[in-house]
Amino acid sequence: MSKNLVGAAMFAQSGGPTAVINASAYGVLNTALEAAEITNVYGAANGIVGILGDKIYDIGAEDAAELALLMNTPSSELGSCRYKLKNAADDDTDYKKLLEVFRRLDVRYFFYNGGNDSMDTCNKISAYMQSVGYECRVMGIPKTIDNDLCGTDHSPGFGSAAKYIATSVAEIYKDNNVYNTGSVTVVETMGRHAGWLAGAAALAGVAGCAPDFVYLPEVAFDMEKFVADVKSVYDATGKCLVAVSEGIAYADGSFVSEAKASATDGFNHAQLGGLAAILAEVVKTRLGAKVRGIELSLLQRCGAHLASKTDLDEAFGVGEFAVKRAIAGETDKMVVINRLDGAEYRAELALQPLSMAANSEKKVPREWVNAAGNGVTQEFFDYALPLIAGEPERVFEHGLPRFARLRKVLV
């Protein structure tokens, strides 16, 4: 491997968006634009699909101030995809196309920003490029609000989603306590298989607005126990605030959100509306309480106005680090965040082989969920609170967030 590799850089975004994924984009793009070794900087539209479909933007044509506003812009500004590459041994059509584009544009650096699947894609591309003798350094840049990537203490995107959830739950708590009449509120967070986001709801407790119960997918859900939990608090106080992960499932593995209608448990799932609406209906039927179900929906992953400064800075940092380390000779790596020991939160960036991250999910340790399975422990708070810390400067114009307006000039 030559240490000094000169050529173009290609960047693409993949998977579900986050509030700060564009900060990682800016970390990559701005660092690449400034690097002597990088001749041109390209951004693919809709991830790998843009490369395969020749929809590639010339980032050098962008206005620097607009590019910097990527720090203020949620979602994936270049567009995303959920495209899964076949194994090259089975079908190398896509790989040949990628190679053709890389050769044509002299792409020697490839940066892919995404979750588990994206790291797998990186891995496959790198292996193919090596197999045909085309030198290209490939780096994966982590992101996911779900925080389920292995090998990294946490993933960029999680902290901001957690801050959005905790802040919203704190505000909902205030609203839920306004009237001198009974009320129960059920807040649903994302997180299909891991409870990091549901757990984040508990952080509202730091603002004096703790939800009474939090249910994570790491613990089998028991509807009777849930009803008894809510009843105990509601009977005592006339109020109850609950947070649930969309991914909670019964002991048999079936998702509560997809359970079949049942005459005995007093609820009928054959309906629209998500899990929050289902659980609200159960509580209403069983307790006779006034209940409201609230699904935080897309806002928890696109609420950039409430980004965590820690998360935003780290999201930029992992992008910048990927470029610098690739230029220094690294390849086939994913950037990870290592938390350092000590009372105060500090982290450093490092690299791990792409193959380590691909296709495994990091869940909330069972011991970070309380024994009753309806809340999180101090360990969870210690882990998550530093990640929601800090409020970055947000750019507003006419009372609204000022998002980057890229020219998106096609190559």
Added chain:
Amino acid sequence: MSKNLVGAAMFAQSGGPTAVINASAYGVLNTALEAAEITNVYGAANGIVGILGDKIYDIGAEDAAELALLMNTPSSELGSCRYKLKNAADDDTDYKKLLEVFRRLDVRYFFYNGGNDSMDTCNKISAYMQSVGYECRVMGIPKTIDNDLCGTDHSPGFGSAAKYIATSVAEIYKDNNVYNTGSVTVVETMGRHAGWLAGAAALAGVAGCAPDFVYLPEVAFDMEKFVADVKSVYDATGKCLVAVSEGIAYADGSFVSEAKASATDGFNHAQLGGLAAILAEVVKTRLGAKVRGIELSLLQRCGAHLASKTDLDEAFGVGEFAVKRAIAGETDKMVVINRLDGAEYRAELALQPLSMAANSEKKVPREWVNAAGNGVTQEFFDYALPLIAGEPERVFEHGLPRFARLRKVLV
């Protein structure tokens, strides 16, 4: 009426909370605490109900710094109620109790912060106090996210709710455009009878993120036209973003959210989930598109982290003004906001008789909705944009909003 009236002041909050109603509370309480004519400052728990039930806080016992944090605290910190006073001629039990409390605490100033019903309550109390010869100056302070109070250009609370909605719609727009696959999103706002909040979704257009269609309750809803609207944009672009008021109704006056199941129009309303879920299902059934329904729910009225500075300042201002004018001799009035002529937004506070506001609703003028009934005109933008302007300093601690922690010492 004596100009110089010395005695205690009573303050209470009523109706649905807003992101800035506590700023009006602070405007009243802080101004009253500083006024030489006011001997004690009291706050009733849960509005008029707290006075009737002798649950009254001594505001003078509060820490000044915590009280100031009311500017940073959503919802109604003293609690609210939806209690309707009977006419004194029919049953004066409540009025006698109020008089007893006012006499005991020497309450000579009464400030009530709420919407239409609260102004009616103020009016009744003032008339009763006058009829029994008890001198007490009564002032109504407007608030409502619905913006449907008559006699005032707008109501405190609306600007912040509008900013929350417009910002969230802009962020959702970004998310809705991430993938290279078709998607339709339907966002539901509050506003049962007036379309001010739904119209606010259109403001996202200023950030380059305009919803394709906005439906207000001021125009009769036509499901076939709605489906045709969405289809036209979806067929052309593969995307469509729609905002609807919860209060949209068919020409016969029936709410779309409560319509009966119908075999012919391809949707079944006998279900949980709100209007957004219903319309999402219609679009899914009729267009075969991937659709997501998002109900902004409570967050649009309690999202203080995204308060409008204009709204926050005005909310404080109406409270302060009510106290100053009452001390100057005014009574039986509601504070209103008058917009001044000129290219730049300016407003001044004024008073109008309480009786003028009570029990009438201000709707969006039909001419501010476009001819097709699926969007708003420039007049709406000119009206609403100044009200979402400005971002106040928000106080955070440990990454979360720092809400006021009042001692709430009972009298």
